[in-house]
Amino acid sequence: MDDQQRQPYAFSFETGDGQNKKLLGGKGANLCEMTQIGLNVPPGFVVTTQACLDFLENDQLPEGLADEINAQLTALEEKTGKGFGDPNSPLLLSVRSGSALSMPGMMDTILNLGLNQETLQGLIQQTGDERFSYDAYRRFIQLFGKVALGVPDEAFDKPFEEIKRREGVKADVGLSAENLKEASERFLEAVREHTGRAFPEDVKEGLTLAVKAVFRSWMGKRAIDYRREFKITPDMANGTAVNIMTMVFGNMGNDCATGVGFTRNPGTGENLMYGEYLVNAQGEDVVAGIRTPKPVQDMATEWPDMYQQLEGLRNRLETHYREVQDFEYTIEKGTLYCLQTRNGKMNAVATVRTSVEMANDGLLSREEALLRVDPELLEQLLHPMLDPDHDGVHVAVGLPASPGAASGKCVFDADRAELLGNAGAKVILVREETKPEDIHGFFASQGILTSRGGKTSHAAVVARGMGKPCVAGAEGIEVNTENRQARVGDHVLIEGDVITIDGGNGKVYLGEIETVPPEFSDDLRTLLGWADEAARIKVLANTDTPDGAVTAADYGAMGIGLCRTERMFNAPDRLPLVVDMILANTTEERQAALDRLLPVQRQDFEGLFKAMGDRPVTIRLLDPPIHEFLPTERQLEQELAHLRQLRGTIEGMRDLVGATKLMGDPEKVAAAEKIPLPADGVELIDEAIAKKQLMLDKVRELFEINPMLGHRGVRLGITYPEIYAMQIQAVIEAAAICQSSGQHVKPEIMVPQVCTAQELMKVRELVAPLQQRVASETGTDVNFSFGTMIEVVRACMRAGQLAQVAEFFSFGTNDLTQAAFSFSREDAENKFLPFYNENRILQDNPFEVLDVKGVGRLIKTAVKDGRDQREGMKIGICGEQGGHPTTIAFCHEVGLSYVSCSGPRIPVARLAAANAKLRAEEAAAVKLRTEEAA
Ligand code: PEP
Ligand code: MG
Numbered sequence: 001m002d003d004q005q006r007q008p009y010a011f012s013f014e015t016g017d018g019q020n021k022k023l024l025g026g027k028g029a030n031l032c033e034m035t036q037i038g039l040n041v042p043p044g045f046v047v048t049t050q051a052c053l054d055f056l057e058n059d060q061l062p063e064g065l066a067d068e069i070n071a072q073l074t075a076l077e078e079k080t081g082k083g084f085g086d087p088n089s090p091l092l093l094s095v096r097s098g099s100a101l102s103m104p105g106m107m108d109t110i111l112n113l114g115l116n117q118e119t120l121q122g123l124i125q126q127t128g129d130e131r132f133s134y135d136a137y138r139r140f141i142q143l144f145g146k147v148a149l150g151v152p153d154e155a156f157d158k159p160f161e162e163i164k165r166r167e168g169v170k171a172d173v174g175l176s177a178e179n180l181k182e183a184s185e186r187f188l189e190a191v192r193e194h195t196g197r198a199f200p201e202d203v204k205e206g207l208t209l210a211v212k213a214v215f216r217s218w219m220g221k222r223a224i225d226y227r228r229e230f231k232i233t234p235d236m237a238n239g240t241a242v243n244i245m246t247m248v249f250g251n252m253g254n255d256c257a258t259g260v261g262f263t264r265n266p267g268t269g270e271n272l273m274y275g276e277y278l279v280n281a282q283g284e285d286v287v288a289g290i291r292t293p294k295p296v297q298d299m300a301t302e303w304p305d306m307y308q309q310l311e312g313l314r315n316r317l318e319t320h321y322r323e324v325q326d327f328e329y330t331i332e333k334g335t336l337y338c339l340q341t342r343n344g345k346m347n348a349v350a351t352v353r354t355s356v357e358m359a360n361d362g363l364l365s366r367e368e369a370l371l372r373v374d375p376e377l378l379e380q381l382l383h384p385m386l387d388p389d390h391d392g393v394h395v396a397v398g399l400p401a402s403p404g405a406a407s408g409k410c411v412f413d414a415d416r417a418e419l420l421g422n423a424g425a426k427v428i429l430v431r432e433e434t435k436p437e438d439i440h441g442f443f444a445s446q447g448i449l450t451s452r453g454g455k456t457s458h459a460a461v462v463a464r465g466m467g468k469p470c471v472a473g474a475e476g477i478e479v480n481t482e483n484r485q486a487r488v489g490d491h492v493l494i495e496g497d498v499i500t501i502d503g504g505n506g507k508v509y510l511g512e513i514e515t516v517p518p519e520f521s522d523d524l525r526t527l528l529g530w531a532d533e534a535a536r537i538k539v540l541a542n543t544d545t546p547d548g549a550v551t552a553a554d555y556g557a558m559g560i561g562l563c564r565t566e567r568m569f570n571a572p573d574r575l576p577l578v579v580d581m582i583l584a585n586t587t588e589e590r591q592a593a594l595d596r597l598l599p600v601q602r603q604d605f606e607g608l609f610k611a612m613g614d615r616p617v618t619i620r621l622l623d624p625p626i627h628e629f630l631p632t633e634r635q636l637e638q639e640l641a642h643l644r645q646l647r648g649t650i651e652g653m654r655d656l657v658g659a660t661k662l663m664g665d666p667e668k669v670a671a672a673e674k675i676p677l678p679a680d681g682v683e684l685i686d687e688a689i690a691k692k693q694l695m696l697d698k699v700r701e702l703f704e705i706n707p708m709l710g711h712r713g714v715r716l717g718i719t720y721p722e723i724y725a726m727q728i729q730a731v732i733e734a735a736a737i738c739q740s741s742g743q744h745v746k747p748e749i750m751v752p753q754v755c756t757a758q759e760l761m762k763v764r765e766l767v768a769p770l771q772q773r774v775a776s777e778t779g780t781d782v783n784f785s786f787g788t789m790i791e792v793v794r795a796c797m798r799a800g801q802l803a804q805v806a807e808f809f810s811f812g813t814n815d816l817t818q819a820a821f822s823f824s825r826e827d828a829e830n831k832f833l834p835f836y837n838e839n840r841i842l843q844d845n846p847f848e849v850l851d852v853k854g855v856g857r858l859i860k861t862a863v864k865d866g867r868d869q870r871e872g873m874k875i876g877i878c879g880e881q882g883g884h885p886t887t888i889a890f891c892h893e894v895g896l897s898y899v900s901c902s903g904p905r906i907p908v909a910r911l912a913a914a915n916a917k918l919r920a921e922e923a924a925a926v927k928l929r930t931e932e933a934a
Contacts, residue, residue, distance in 0.1 A: 009051040010068040012075060013245075016046050023048050025241030027098030030341050037320055039313065039338050043079045044245030045072040047211060049099065052239035055215045061208070069207070072244070080246055085203040089126060090119035092136070092247040095210045097217055100237035102342060103226055108147050110210050111282070112140035112247060116201045132252060134180035135172075139282075141187040141199060144206065148213040151194045159186040207244075214242045248337045250330040251282045257331040258283045261296055261310070263318045266326070266346040269353030269523075273297075273314050283328065283339075309336045317341055322363055323372070324354055348380040349519065356523045359530075366530045367918050373527065375885045375912040379403050379504070381524060382555075382904050383469065384515040386502050394507035396488050398449070398474025399829055401460035403904070406447035406469045407500040407512040410493050412481045414441025421445055428499055430486055432479045433826075434459040436628050439570040442466060447501050449508060451477040454829025455847050461814075461880065462567070464902040465542060467551065469503030473830030477508075520554075520907075528556055528907055531914035537891060538898035539909045540616070542878055544568060546607030549617075552903040556910055559615035559746070560608060561810065561900020562878040565727060566624050568604050569597075578629050582702075583694055587722060594726040601727060605734035605747075614744035618810065618878075618900075619731050620789065621724050621763070623752040625712040627702040636696040640689060647685045653677055708818070708826075713753025718762050729770045736780040747784040750810060755794040760805040789878070790862055791815035799862035803869035810900070811859055813879025813887075817846050820855045847880065850887040860894050876900055885912035892916035 007023075011032065016024050018033025028046035035041045047069065054062035073084050082091035092114040115123065115137050124133040145151040163179050163186075164170070175183070191199045200206050217223060218240045226232070250258030260283075261275030276293035299307040310329070313336065317325040324344040330337050346354065351373050359369035383404030386392075408426035411417045414437070417429045421444025429445040431438065433452040442448060442462055447469035450459045454473055463470030478487045484495040491510060493499065500509040540561030541552035545568070549560060569578045577597045584590035608617050631639070653675055660672040678684070704710035717724035728749060735747045751763050764786060775781050788795070788802055791812030795802060799809070818825040823833070825847055836842045850856060859877075867873050876898035881887040883901030888909055891899050893916070901909050 008068060009065045010045050010047050010072050012045045012072060013041060021100045023050060025049060025098035026100060026102055026342055027340060028241040028243050031243060034338055034341060039316060040336060042246040042248050042337050043076055047242040049239035049241050052215045052218055056219060084114055085119060087118040087122035090114055090122045094245050094247055096243045097214045097240045098243050099240040101232055103223060110143045110147055112136045113206055113210060114203050115140045116203060131177035131180060134177050134184055138180050138184040138187055141184060145191045148209045149191060149195050151191055155190040155194055156187055211242050214240060248330045248332040251280055252333060254280055255334045256280055260328050262344045263314045263325045264354055266344050266350050269350035271357055306331060313338055348377045351377055352527055353523045356526050367534060370531055370534060370914050371918055373911060375908045375915060378907045378911060382518050382907060384517050387514040387516055390513045392509040392513045394509050395491060396474045396476045396508040398471040398506045399455055400504055400506040401455050401472035402463035402468060402470035403504045404469035405502045405515050407498060408446040409496045410499050411495055412479055412484050414438035417441035418444040428501060430479055436570045440572055449474060449501050451475060451479060453826055457826055467904040469501055471501045471503055471506050471508055474508055475830055528910050531910045534917060535913035536917050537896060537913045539906055539913055540898050540900040541906060542900050542902050546611050548903060549608050549611035552906060553611055555903055555906040557906050560612055560617045561876055561898060563608060563619045565620060566622055569629060574600055582626050582629060583698055591722055594722055598726050598730055601730035602734045605731050606737055609734060609738045609745045614746060616746040616748055618748040618750050620750045620752055621717055621727050623713050625707040625710055627699055630695055630699050633699050636692055636699060640692050643685055643689050647682060650681045714751050714759045714763060718759060721766060724763055725766050728766055732770055732774045732782045735782040736774050736778045739782060740780050748787060749784055750787050750789055752789045753791060754788045755792045757801040757805050760788055760802060764805055793819050796858040796862040800865035800869045803866040803873060808874040809866055811877040813850055813855060813877055813881050817855050820858060821846060849884050850881040850890055852890050856890055863894055883909050888912040889916040892920060
C-alpha cells in the first residue's frame with residue numbers, strides 16, 4: 001500500500017477518532033475523545049495499533065512513521081511553547097501502551113522522556129527546583145532503563161537502597177537534591193554496565209526506542225499469556241497503540257496533586273465520587289504506597305474550589321460516556337488535567353444499582369440499563385461467595401458444577417450427612433458420585449463434592465436445583481466410604497474434618513473460609529421487572545418440590561417447565577413404596593404399591609400447583625431406569641453378607657446359653673443369660689434377608705449394559721402402563737382439587753425419551769379415561785395439555801409426526817447433546833472434554849452451552865416441522881443449557897416460547913432473555929440501515 005492510501009500512523013488528540021478503539025487503543029481513543037469534548041487533557045498524540053502490527057511484521061519501524069512522529073512533535077512544541085530536547089524550555093513526555101482492551105502485562109509507563117544532561121539543567125532553571133528536577137531525572141533513567149533497555153530492577157534498586165540506608169531515610173521523600181543527583185549518576189552507570197553503552201542522550205532516539213519497546217511488549221510473554229487466559233482474540237484487540245503525552249507534574253509543590261477516582265462508588269454503586277488523592281506527589285507514589293492518600297471527599301473541605309472543578313470533571317465524564325468512569329488526574333500548580341478515563345469495573349451490586357439509578361435519572365434508557373449488565377454477573381448476587389480477601393490455598397480443583405460457596409464437616413455417605421446435618425452440624429457431602437438414593441443427604445448438606453461426573457451429573461443437576469454449591473469431578477479425591485476417609489493429594493480427610501468448596505470455580509480448600517451472603521435487592525427486582533417487560537421468551541423453572549417452586553416463584557419463575565417426578569420418589573417416606581412397586585411380580589402387586597403412592601404424588605402436585613398459582617406446571621412422567629431406585633448389586637451383596645453374619649452371631653449366642661447350661665455352673669448360666677438377645681431376632685433378620693435377596697434378584701434381572709439407552713422413559717410407561725396411569729391420575733386429581741377451591745391451574749403432562757408418535761399415542765390413550773373418571777367422581781373438568789420432551793435425535797427428525805399428538809415440545813438438551821455427540825453426559829466432562837476445550841477442538845462444553853451448530857440444527861428442524869404441523873405450538877428447552885445466556889440468545893433467535901432452568905439461574909435467564917431480544921432488535925436495525933444505504 002503506498003503512503004497516499006494508507007491511514008496515518010499517528011493522530012493528535014484533537015484529530016483521533018474517539019470511537020475507534022481498535023485503531024487507537026482504549027486509552028488513546030478516550031484521550032482524543034476527552035480532548036475533543038473540551039476537557040483539559042495535556043496535549044499529545046497516539047501512534048496507532050496498525051503501526052504496531054506493521055512494525056512487528058518486519059521488526060522495523062514502518063516507513064513514514066518516523067516522519068509522522070516528528071510532525072506530531074513539532075505540533076506539540078507549538079501547542080506547549082516548549083522544545084523537545086531544548087535546554088531552555090524542555091518538553092517532557094510520558095509514553096504509555098494501550099490496546100483496544102485493557103490488558104495488564106504489557107509495557108509499563110515511561111515518564112519524563114525528553115530529559116538528558118542538558119535539558120535537565122534547563123528544567124532546574126525553569127522550575128528553580130533542583131530536587132524536583134533530579135527526582136524527575138532519576139525516575140526517567142530508571143523507567144527508561146528498565147522498559148526500553150531491559151535493565152533489571154535490581155540494578156537500580158540496589159544503589160538506591162544503599163543511598164537511603166547511608167542517609168538514614170526510609171521514604172524517597174527524605175532524600176535531598178544531592179542524594180537524587182547521586183542516584184541519577186549511579187543509575188546511568190548501571191545502564192552502561194548492563195547495556196554496554198552509554199544512556200542515550202539524543203531525546204529523539206530515546207523516543208524511538210520507547211515506541212519500539214511498547215510495540216514489542218505486545219508480543220511479550222506476559223501479554224501473550226494474558227490474552228490466552230482471557231480468550232482475547234485478534235478480533236477483539238490486535239496490537240497496541242502508543243500514547244505520547246506532555247508531562248504534567250503533581251509534585252511541584254503544595255498547589256499540585258495527583259489522584260484517581262470513580263464517578264460512582266464501584267463497591268456499592270452509590271452516586272458519590274469515590275477515590276483518593278495525594279498532594280505534591282506523582283501517580284507512582286500512590287501506587288507504591290509510600291504515602292497514604294486521602295479520600296477525595298477531604299478535598300471538599302481542604303481545597304473547595306478544586307473539589308468543585310473535580311466534581312465538574314466527574315459530571316462531564318458521566319454525562320458524555322453515559323457510564324461510570326474510572327479516571328486519573330493531576331493538578332499542576334492549581335490547574336486540573338485529566339490524564340485517563342475508562343469504563344469503571346464494578347462488582348455485581350454496584351452494576352445493578354448504577355443501572356437502575358442511571359435509568360431513573362434519565363442518563364440511560366431502560367434498554368441500555370439492561371444491556372449494560374452481564375447476566376452472568378447476577379449469579380454473584382444469589383449465592384454466598386467466598387470472602388474475596390481470603391488467603392486460602394486450594395488443595396483440589398473440580399468442575400464448577402453449582403455456584404456458591406460453603407464450608408462444613410466432610411461426610412462420606414448420605415445417611416451420615418442426614419444424621420449429622422439434622423443434629424445441627426454443617427456438613428459437606430463428599431462422594432465418588434451421587435445417586436438418586438442420596439437425596440436425603442443433599443437436603444442435610446451445605447454443599448456437595450464429588451470425584452466423578454460432570455456438570456450434568458446427578459450431583460450437579462440436583463445441587464443446582466436446590467441452589468446448593470457443588471464441585472463435581474474433582475478427580476484428585478479418592479473417597480473410602482467404609483473407612484469414612486478421603487484422600488486429597490497428600491492430605492487425608494477424616495469424617496468431621498472441615499473443608500470449604502467454591503462451586504463458582506471448582507476449588508476445594510481445607511478448613512473454613514468466610515463467605516459473604518447473597519443479596520436479592522430491590523434494585524435487582526426493579527431491573528428484572530424491566531427485563532420481563534422487554535423480553536419475548538418466558539423463563540420457567542426446573543423444580544420438583546413445593547418448596548423449590550416457592551423459591552423459584554420468588555426468583556421470578558413464570559411457571560415450572562420441568563418437574564422431574566422421580567425426584568419425588570426418592571424422599572425417605574416414598575422410597576419403600578417405590579421399592580415395593582419395583583419388586584412386584586404381578587400387575588396386581590404393582591397396582592397395590594401404586595395405590596399407596598397415588599395419594600402421596602397427588603399431594604406433591606397439589607403443592608406445586610398452589611405455589612405456582614395460575615402459571616403453567618409441567619410434570620414429566622417417570623424417566624430413569626427403575627433399577628436406580630434400588631441399591632447397587634455390590635451394596636446388596638455386602639448387606640446380605642452382614643445380615644447372614646449377624647444371624648450366625650445370634651444363633652451362636654443362643655448356643656452359648658445352651659452350652660453354659662450343660663456346664664452346670666449356675667453363675668455362668670446367669671451370665672450367659674444376661675447377654676441381650678433380641679426377641680424374634682432371627683426371624684427379623686430372616687425377613688430382612690428375604691427382602692434384600694428379592695431386591696438383589698431384581699437388580700440382577702433389571703441389569704442392563706447401557707441403562708441410559710435402555711429401559712427408561714416412555715419405554716417404562718409403555719411396558720408398565722400402570723405407573724404412568726397412577727402419575728396421570730395424580731396430576732388430574734390434584735388439579736381438580738385446586739380447581740374446585742377456585743384456583744386456576746395450568747397442568748401440563750410431559751412424556752420423556754419419546755422417539756416415535758406411536759409411543760406418545762399409547763400414553764395419550766391412558767389419559768382420556770382417567771380424565772373422565774375424575775370428572776365424574778369430582779364433578780370437575782380438568783384441562784391440561786399433553787406434550788413431549790424432545791431428547792433423542794429421531795424425535796427431532798420426526799417432530800412433524802410427534803406434533804400431531806403432542807400439544808407442546810420441550811427440548812431435553814442434556815440427553816439430546818449426549819445423543820447428538822455420543823458423549824456420555826456422566827463422564828465426558830472430566831475425561832476428554834477439558835482437553836477438547838483447551839485445544840480448541842470444541843469451543844465450549846456442550847453440556848453447559850448449547851452446541852448451536854449441531855444440536856441447534858436439530859432443534860431448528862424440529863421447531864420448523866413441529867410448527868408446520870401445529871401452528872404457534874408452544875416449544876421450550878429444559879436442559880441445563882437453558883439457563884445460559886448464549887443458549888438463551890439462540891432460543892430467542894429460533895423462536896422458542898420459553899426456557900426452563902434451575903431456580904437460582906432464573907434471574908440470570910430473565911435478564912439474558914431481555915438482552916437477547918434487545919440485541920436482536922439492534923442487529924435488525926443495523927441490517928436495515930445498511931440495506932437502505934446500499
Ligand atoms: C434433559 O435430558 O435435558 C432433561 C431435562 O432431562 P434429564 O436431565 O432429567 O435427563
Ligand atoms: Mg433427559
